[in-house]
């Protein structure tokens with residue numbers, strides 16, 4: 001059953017709970033019940049979830065996708081088949097990648113790409129700042145790279161709401177896995193969200209966040225303190241990615257160690273992009289990094 005959040009917004013939680021998805025992907029329906037609605041993030045490829053969306057939605061006028069990860073895009077094809085609604089997003093999963101990240105990806109030892117939907121291609125390509133209108137609502141698409149280069153958040157200024165996808169979530173900090181994720185881009189995105197008026201964030205996983213700008217500031221500070229930790233370890237001598245990860249994430253669930261290592265690598269690459277360290281020539285998964 002969809003959960004009403006405001007008179008125009010309902011939420012359906014997909015049945016894909018897990019260590020990276022929390023209680024499951026949050027699919028939002030925007031528009032009054034009984035009228036045509038927009039579906040924001042269809043969620044994973046799961047027939048029961050698609051049926052639940054169709055039953056709750058009635059008519060679907062728009063499909064909006066925050067980013068090209070399969071736990072958000074998997075249900076797109078079935079939903080398009082059933083409704084014919086156009087899919088709106090920034091572009092394919094790797095759209096918006098910086099030149100620096102594209103060059104790094106060419107090294108071939110960066111790995112990453114977890115959960116990417118290679119085949120995702122929207123019907124309507126949204127530019128940063130584009131307004132999208134439906135029956136009784138008007139959303140602004142914001143390009144918010146960091147978690148993924150094609151990530152968009154959707155702002156609903158007249159309700160003070162932002163649909164934040166995986167950029168900001170109430171339950172955990174987001175995964176930043178290079179070359180599709182970028183710490184530098186994430187920091188710019190945090191600054192941008194903090195400076196907007198909307199404060200009620202509806203994330204792609206987890207509960208609503210009532211003070212979104214405070215969360216954006218906290219997540220920016222969290223990344224700054226991770227960076228400080230990494231630099232402190234490197235100041236003591238060369239460390240491999242595995243050594244840095246176990247030193248910094250000593251107390252987390254072992255299932256999250258691979259994701260934690262990606263976040264550490266993302267910071268190392270950000271430091272390299274800023275000229276504060278040199279990336280080793282050897283395979284990054286085994287090489288020693290030094291400050």
Ligand SMILES: [Zn+2]
Pocket residue numbers: 067069147148166
């Ligand atoms: Zn994601």
